[in-house]
Amino acid sequence: MGQGGSALKRLLRRLRELRTHMRAEQVDEIARRYLVMNAFDGALAILSVVVSAYFAVDVQDPRFIVAVGLANCLAMGISGFTGTFMTERAERLRRLKEIENLLLTDLGDTDRERASLLASVYVALIDGLAPMVAAAISLSPFIIAMFFPLDMKTVVYVALAMNMATLFTLGAFLGRVSKENIALSGLKMVLIGCGTALLCVLLKAI
16 A cells, blocks of 8 residues: 555656646647637638538538538548647757757656657647537537438528537637637627638629
8 A cells, every 4th residue: 555655646746747847838828729729720611611511502411511521620630630749749859959958968758858748749639639629519410410300401500500609619718818808709700700601602603
């Protein structure tokens, strides 16, 4: 029991040290930016798929919208994770080497290096998952419609409402972070979504 308690204390201490190094890497601030930016991308991408498929092309099969939407989700997720990981890893390795040159010390296989790698993975996961989750929210009515006989028009409008709610939530979150008017910040995001939807509808006239 004593050895187990000692091992647990060491583990907790190491985790606290890693967390301290990750704070130094500013992962929370960076992850927050990626979360909003890429969730916004995911929501707008699916909004364009839904509006273009239903209003511009008059697609009535929910499976088509789900297939195209999931393909977009997957592409955004893979692109977000790999691109962000490679970029963040390169930037953090550069910073680590600069610190090594200043301290004249090899920081390989240290908590600082492990925290740098962990920070890159953490931020990349946020970047990859954010657009997929945001897109999945708007796709959920169509997924349900694949298994239950629902009116397509109703499904589309429910999906659009959920999409706008997602955009408003993202905007409100930004408003809270920047200490601005939360409702106004959310409405700005909704207006961007409405503008995007309008442009997609206008494609029908081309």
